[in-house]
Amino acid sequence: MTQITKGDVAKLAQLARLNLSEDEVEQYAKEIATIFHYIDKLQSVDTEGLEPTYQVTGLHSVTRPDEVAGDGALQPDLLNNAPDTENNLFKVKRMVG
Amino acid sequence: MSAWLPIDEIATKVNAGDLSAVDLVDLALGHIADKKQYNAVISTMADRAKSRARLIDERIKNGETMGKLAGVPFIAKDNFLTFGGETTAASNILRGFEAPYQATAIEKLEAEGAICVAKANLDAFAHGGSTENSDFGTTLNPVDPSRVPGGSSGGSAASVALDIVPFALGSDTGGSCREPASFSGCVGYKPTYGIISRYGVVAMASSTDVVGLLTRNIYETGYLLNILAGKDVHDSTSIDRQESYLVTSNSSEKKVKVGLVREFMGEGVDSSVKESILRAVEKLKNDGIDVVEVSIPSIDLALACYYIIVPAEISSNLSRYDGQRYGFSADGTTTLEESYKSSRGIGFNSENKRRIMIGTYVLSSGYYDAYYKKAAKLRTKLINEFNEAFKSVDYLIGPTAPSTAPKIGEKSDDPLKMYLLDIMTVPVNLVGVPAVSIPCGFAEQMPVGLQIIGQSSHDKELLEYANKCEGVLK
Numbered sequence: 001m002t003q004i005t006k007g008d009v010a011k012l013a014q015l016a017r018l019n020l021s022e023d024e025v026e027q028y029a030k031e032i033a034t035i036f037h038y039i040d041k042l043q044s045v046d047t048e049g050l051e052p053t054y055q056v057t058g059l060h061s062v063t064r065p066d067e068v069a070g071d072g073a074l075q076p077d078l079l080n081n082a083p084d085t086e087n088n089l090f091k092v093k094r095m096v097g
Numbered sequence: 098m099s100a101w102l103p104i105d106e107i108a109t110k111v112n113a114g115d116l117s118a119v120d121l122v123d124l125a126l127g128h129i130a131d132k133k134q135y136n137a138v139i140s141t142m143a144d145r146a147k148s149r150a151r152l153i154d155e156r157i158k159n160g161e162t163m164g165k166l167a168g169v170p171f172i173a174k175d176n177f178l179t180f181g182g183e184t185t186a187a188s189n190i191l192r193g194f195e196a197p198y199q200a201t202a203i204e205k206l207e208a209e210g211a212i213c214v215a216k217a218n219l220d221a222f223a224h225g226g227s228t229e230n231s232d233f234g235t236t237l238n239p240v241d242p243s244r245v246p247g248g249s250s251g252g253s254a255a256s257v258a259l260d261i262v263p264f265a266l267g268s269d270t271g272g273s274c275r276e277p278a279s280f281s282g283c284v285g286y287k288p289t290y291g292i293i294s295r296y297g298v299v300a301m302a303s304s305t306d307v308v309g310l311l312t313r314n315i316y317e318t319g320y321l322l323n324i325l326a327g328k329d330v331h332d333s334t335s336i337d338r339q340e341s342y343l344v345t346s347n348s349s350e351k352k353v354k355v356g357l358v359r360e361f362m363g364e365g366v367d368s369s370v371k372e373s374i375l376r377a378v379e380k381l382k383n384d385g386i387d388v389v390e391v392s393i394p395s396i397d398l399a400l401a402c403y404y405i406i407v408p409a410e411i412s413s414n415l416s417r418y419d420g421q422r423y424g425f426s427a428d429g430t431t432t433l434e435e436s437y438k439s440s441r442g443i444g445f446n447s448e449n450k451r452r453i454m455i456g457t458y459v460l461s462s463g464y465y466d467a468y469y470k471k472a473a474k475l476r477t478k479l480i481n482e483f484n485e486a487f488k489s490v491d492y493l494i495g496p497t498a499p500s501t502a503p504k505i506g507e508k509s510d511d512p513l514k515m516y517l518l519d520i521m522t523v524p525v526n527l528v529g530v531p532a533v534s535i536p537c538g539f540a541e542q543m544p545v546g547l548q549i550i551g552q553s554s555h556d557k558e559l560l561e562y563a564n565k566c567e568g569v570l571k
Contacts (some may be wrong), residue, residue: 017419018441018442018454020442032451038390041401045475050474053478055334065458094433
């Protein structure tokens with residue numbers, strides 16, 4: 001059975017950029033272990049010689065002409081949803097501590 | 098009896114000036130207010146709906162024809178981007194979000210004169226099978242308000258079952274139209290993957306997400322699919338449609354053979370549900386339909402496969418909610434990284450976070466081959482078994498869900514129990530074939546759905562066959 005420790009959950013939360021409380025870490029460690037206990041039944045199945053399926057349409061590399069589409073009229077609506085903007089750009093907090 | 102005429106008749110009468118679109122919108126808004134206690138709807142778009150209705154009435158008065166759905170009010174699940182109000186996906190992280198463009202499905206319905214009056218409740222980001230994971234409260238089951246309506250399109254299914262509107266849009270990633278249809282007592286349809294554009298629908302798991310429908314009957318499902326289907330330049334995974342999806346009463350004369358899936362009738366399925374399905378099968382047999390038992394052994398593994406592939410895609414799709422460009426942004430942070438983590442930690446609910454972490458885990462280095470790739474290979478095995486089954490039968494049938502609607506709170510504290518409700522619907526999404534849930538009776542006074550599964554890109558045939566079954570089971 002897959003063991004999921006509180007340390008594993010904290011690491012996953014960091015990879016997924018999620019702040020979690022101590023209680024949440026504890027709760028998820030238990031729940032995710034139960035879920036993986038169920039999922040782990042796949043490990044015993046023989047999949048030798050099978051190709052993986054990642055999508056079902058059979059379409060490959062769908063392209064469109066490399067042209068500018070639209071006239072940029074959506075820009076004000078897009079920026080209106082942002083928490084902070086400056087000079088028609090998204091404004092974010094500093095990136096280096 | 099439904100309060101609404103058949104949708105094609107509504108459109109005919111509106112186009113002829115015998116019914117007014119404004120009155121129809123008022124009627125729908127009145128129903129929403131009357132049924133408010135069910136919490137099927139997150140928000141209404143009354144202003145935009147009324148002004149569209151006025152415009153439609155005016156243009157008809159001036160001699161124009163306004164389309165195949167002229168004046169028909171509908172409700173869209175709140176993960177469809179729409180004008181006229183907020184699009185939240187029932188998540189706090191999208192509260193206040195105003196879509197800058199509309200989903201292709203909404204545009205196509207509007208182009209035929211339909212009017213979106215409200216947005217339906219769902220499990221936040223469609224993560225769930227009961228609407229209990231909504232950040233806007235649980236929707237109540239239309240038949241028994243102490244129970245869940247199913248999910249994730251629970252608000253859409255309840256809206257149709259409560260007769261608030263004649264039809265509603267939903268989405269179906271692992272059963273999210275069929276399961277609530279089964280629990281609430283209406284028709285829930287999941288088309289072949291790709292025949293309806295996903296553009297403008299909040300993404301959950303891109304390789305299994307489809308736009309689906311909640312309706313009163315199969316005829317209207319076909320009528321609507323005929324409007325919605327088709328390739329879209331904005332969705333590179335959309336595929337060619339069949340010429341027509343209109344269901345005609347005499348078009349299913351062909352002798353068909355149906356396979357009752359053994360794995361759908363095994364352990365873990367409530368005996369009252371099994372009995373209801375077997376009664377339906379008897380009726381179909383008495384009507385001359387050939388029903389045999391078939392086995393798809395990998396169905397027993399499909400749920401495990403699904404709960405690897407889908408969280409993997411969720412963790413990737415939900416990385417866009419970072420609190421910087423739209424949606425909730427946490428206060429009191431000083432760096433970009435802190436802002437990401439805090440906005441996501443507060444904005445997502447516990448089921449969203451659980452799925453993001455499972456997905457992150459199965460995609461992380463060292464586990465990718467053992468989980469994600471393994472599941473992708475099992476998906477191939479499942480597809481092969483479906484193809485094999487379809488060599489001997491035309492359709493597969495079974496219950497839509499292993500039980501009737503659970504009580505509110507009955508399963509919500511155990512995520513795995515909740516996931517097990519999807520056991521009969523997720524295989525269909527992994528394979529990509531079309532399926533529909535139709536009401537087939539009751540078990541302990543609660544509705545039971547019969548799931549009919551068809552072959553890829555043969556949605557018209559599936560709907561024609563389901564229409565025949567609907568007639569037999571009435």
